[in-house]
Amino acid sequence: MNIILDASPLGIGFYHRQARTGISRVVEQLVAGLQRADDVTLLLAAPTHLTETMRYAEVAFGPQVPAFANPSTEQRWAHVENSLLKPFSPVGKPSKLLRRIAYEARLRLGKETSRFETDHLPANALYHATFFPAPDDIRKSRKMPLLQSIHDLIPIRHPEWFTSGEQTVKQVLATLPANAWVTTVSQATKDDFCDHTGFDPARVVPILLAASPDLFYSGADEAQIRTIRQKLGIGEQPYLLSLATLEPRKNIAHLIRSFGRLVDGGELPADIRLVLVGTKGWKFDEIMAEASKNPALASRLHFTGFVQDEDLAPLYNGALAFVYPSLYEGFGLPPLEAMQCGLPVITSDIPAITEVVGEAAIRVAPTDSDALCEAILKLVASPSLRNELSAKGINRAAMFSWDKFTSEHVALYKRIIELV
Numbered sequence: 001m002n003i004i005l006d007a008s009p010l011g012i013g014f015y016h017r018q019a020r021t022g023i024s025r026v027v028e029q030l031v032a033g034l035q036r037a038d039d040v041t042l043l044l045a046a047p048t049h050l051t052e053t054m055r056y057a058e059v060a061f062g063p064q065v066p067a068f069a070n071p072s073t074e075q076r077w078a079h080v081e082n083s084l085l086k087p088f089s090p091v092g093k094p095s096k097l098l099r100r101i102a103y104e105a106r107l108r109l110g111k112e113t114s115r116f117e118t119d120h121l122p123a124n125a126l127y128h129a130t131f132f133p134a135p136d137d138i139r140k141s142r143k144m145p146l147l148q149s150i151h152d153l154i155p156i157r158h159p160e161w162f163t164s165g166e167q168t169v170k171q172v173l174a175t176l177p178a179n180a181w182v183t184t185v186s187q188a189t190k191d192d193f194c195d196h197t198g199f200d201p202a203r204v205v206p207i208l209l210a211a212s213p214d215l216f217y218s219g220a221d222e223a224q225i226r227t228i229r230q231k232l233g234i235g236e237q238p239y240l241l242s243l244a245t246l247e248p249r250k251n252i253a254h255l256i257r258s259f260g261r262l263v264d265g266g267e268l269p270a271d272i273r274l275v276l277v278g279t280k281g282w283k284f285d286e287i288m289a290e291a292s293k294n295p296a297l298a299s300r301l302h303f304t305g306f307v308q309d310e311d312l313a314p315l316y317n318g319a320l321a322f323v324y325p326s327l328y329e330g331f332g333l334p335p336l337e338a339m340q341c342g343l344p345v346i347t348s349d350i351p352a353i354t355e356v357v358g359e360a361a362i363r364v365a366p367t368d369s370d371a372l373c374e375a376i377l378k379l380v381a382s383p384s385l386r387n388e389l390s391a392k393g394i395n396r397a398a399m400f401s402w403d404k405f406t407s408e409h410v411a412l413y414k415r416i417i418e419l420v
Helices: 008-015 023-036 052-063 070-083 093-109 168-175 187-197 221-234 252-264 282-292 309-317 335-340 352-358 369-381 383-397 401-420
Strands: 002-006 042-046 123-131 146-150 182-183 204-206 241-244 272-275 301-305 321-324 345-350 362-364
Touching: 002 023, 008 023, 008 052, 023 042, 023 052, 023 401, 052 070, 052 093, 052 241, 052 401, 070 093, 123 401, 146 168, 146 401, 182 401, 187 204, 187 252, 187 352, 221 309, 241 252, 241 309, 241 335, 252 272, 252 369, 321 335, 321 369, 335 345, 335 352, 335 383, 345 369, 352 362, 362 369, 369 383
Parallel strands: 002 042, 002 123, 123 146, 146 182, 182 204, 241 272, 241 321, 272 301, 321 345, 345 362
Antiparallel strands: none
């Protein structure tokens, strides 16, 4: 099968390392899995950010880099840009300046968005739009089937949690043809998508995500844990851990308030801290204002900012428990990653997360502070409960794998192509 897959989220993440979360991880795993699949001929596409995506692919795959479906003239210009960029760090000022100049030049020439003339693409190919809308040429083609990934409908269901600039999902839905196929990351997201759009449920297939075994594993040794504690300035105190972009949807202010209640009431041991991992998101100042209201609370909070992938497993392994009271998710990778690390989990009882954690975590209503406080106290006070949830979590996480994720995509590709 000829599969043309939009890898542009990976190009964006190559230069903006803080964007290498969530969707970027999903696309990266799918690209790697399809590259290994025997019955797939993989071509990458980049409707935007071709230069960045080609550089990502070269670094990630070396001599085995997949071919690109973009027109050859666009690829030649991208090679020229990359030859100028290679001597510089992707995050350095010279790189940023050169990329800005190239971007503005493409805009002036009308070359920022690529064209994909289907007559010049392989026969019997399928185009998989992994996040962004499919290019016009693909959507209008009567010969090439289209598969669109939908990760969540959060900006549509809860626009109050986003800035006006977050329009990608809306653009996808506004341009998605009725004869397309759709894959979602959970049954919950399929239900949301079909309810909102009226799309034919038979053409929507949930394929669940997984946690990378190379990045998320139990049994990190004490030396690794000490190293990450020192690196992030956590110290030797026991800590609860939460990992999320610091924005309203993740409900971090609610977690801080609930933790503060326990601090004020003297119910928690005096040395336990709350470690919050994640980049600053929309309305971050409101979260910080919540944290600064109480000096006793503020002294027991630790904001790490962005943490590199390779540091996450020892950070998880060193914690007492993982707390994730998110209000809404398309899937909810962090609880799964925490369970795979053997960390007991407290999380929300919303549909997508329940689908992931099952009975292997303590689930509470995301706005119920009493229930959240009670769950934290139970876990902190009971090593046996922590051990029980740790074992359940590891077993539950074993039900998810990226190999299964890839094989289900391959099976879906075959099904779609056979129906054309």
